[in-house]
Amino acid sequence: MTNRRGKLHQFTAVKLPAHGTDLADQLDELTRRRDQDHRERVAAEARLNQLSLEVQTLRSERDRAYRALEEAHQETLFRLARAAEHKNGEAGNHMRRIGLFAGMIAEALGYPDEYCELLYKAAQMHDIGMIGIHESILRKPGALTTDEWKLMREHPRIGAGILSGSDLPMLELAAEISLSHHEHYSGAGYPLGIAGDAIPLSGRIVGLADFFDALTMDRCYRKARPDEQVLEMIRERRGQQFDPRIVDAFMGIADKIILARDSANEIEAICDMPDVNGDWWMAF
Numbered sequence: 145m146t147n148r149r150g151k152l153h154q155f156t157a158v159k160l161p162a163h164g165t166d167l168a169d170q171l172d173e174l175t176r177r178r179d180q181d182h183r184e185r186v187a188a189e190a191r192l193n194q195l196s197l198e199v200q201t202l203r204s205e206r207d208r209a210y211r212a213l214e215e216a217h218q219e220t221l222f223r224l225a226r227a228a229e230h231k232n233g234e235a236g237n238h239m240r241r242i243g244l245f246a247g248m249i250a251e252a253l254g255y256p257d258e259y260c261e262l263l264y265k266a267a268q269m270h271d272i273g274m275i276g277i278h279e280s281i282l283r284k285p286g287a288l289t290t291d292e293w294k295l296m297r298e299h300p301r302i303g304a305g306i307l308s309g310s311d312l313p314m315l316e317l318a319a320e321i322s323l324s325h326h327e328h329y330s331g332a333g334y335p336l337g338i339a340g341d342a343i344p345l346s347g348r349i350v351g352l353a354d355f356f357d358a359l360t361m362d363r364c365y366r367k368a369r370p371d372e373q374v375l376e377m378i379r380e381r382r383g384q385q386f387d388p389r390i391v392d393a394f395m396g397i398a399d400k401i402i403l404a405r406d407s408a409n410e411i412e413a414i415c416d417m418p419d420v421n422g423d424w425w426m427a428f
């Protein structure tokens with residue numbers, strides 16, 4: 145016991161001062177660690193801020209690259225549509241006028257600006273499928289034979305084939321328009337022979353815009369008809385070839401459409417039309 149007490153005493157006597165030193169050391173160590181933790185936390189926060197800045201930069205670079213790719217994609221297809229227009233021997237700037245009329249009709253129907261602008265762009269590619277039709281048919285001065293008509297009536301499907309498969313909304317809409325712009329409200333159109341609201345709205349609008357423009361401009365096989373005569377033809381086809389609601393909206397802005405067409409033709413006569421991504425149609 146003595147020995148054990150002695151050991152205990154010895155332990156207490158030796159360890160007490162040492163314990164005090166330990167506490168001081170531990171305090172120092174804790175302070176050092178706290179400071180180090182603080183420095184590391186500050187450094188980690190700075191790295192995190194730096195990383196989030198880099199992520200933001202990468203994201204905006206990615207978005208810019210995506211937009212540039214999207215525009216390049218659209219531009220290529222617009223040029224192809226323009227090539228089809230030249231091949232078709234269209235007078236003036238048919239595709240741009242169709243875009244313009246389609247956007248204006250959609251606006252008159254009360255659709256939001258985003259849709260009108262999308263339609264303005266997409267409608268311009270409605271006849272892109274003409275690129276797949278032989279020039280001897282497209283530029284034939286006289287009437288087409290039954291077989292030639294059969295080939296001509298393939299252009300909506302050819303166009304839809306060129307434009308479909310994209311996840312860009314404008315091109316999806318353009319593919320829809322290409323396939324449906326020759327359908328008739330009565331079901332007598334082509335290529336699918338669908339009727340009424342089964343025809344996409346975009347195709348119903350562009351079908352009417354296309355009819356008006358085609359008949360009021362010179363073609364290689366016939367002269368333009370007077371505006372009033374073509375307006376009368378549209379009225380006669382209300383509920384047959386054309387959706388009555390779209391005819392009514394069109395008639396409500398017919399004067400504006402004619403003015404816009406004449407202004408567009410004047411602009412085209414003196415200079416190149418503005419870029420397709422511009423919002424010039426909003427000016428009419």
Ligand SMILES: [Fe+2]
Nearest residue numbers: 270271325326
């Ligand atoms: Fe067409």
Ligand SMILES: [Fe+2]
Nearest residue numbers: 238270271354
């Ligand atoms: Fe057309």
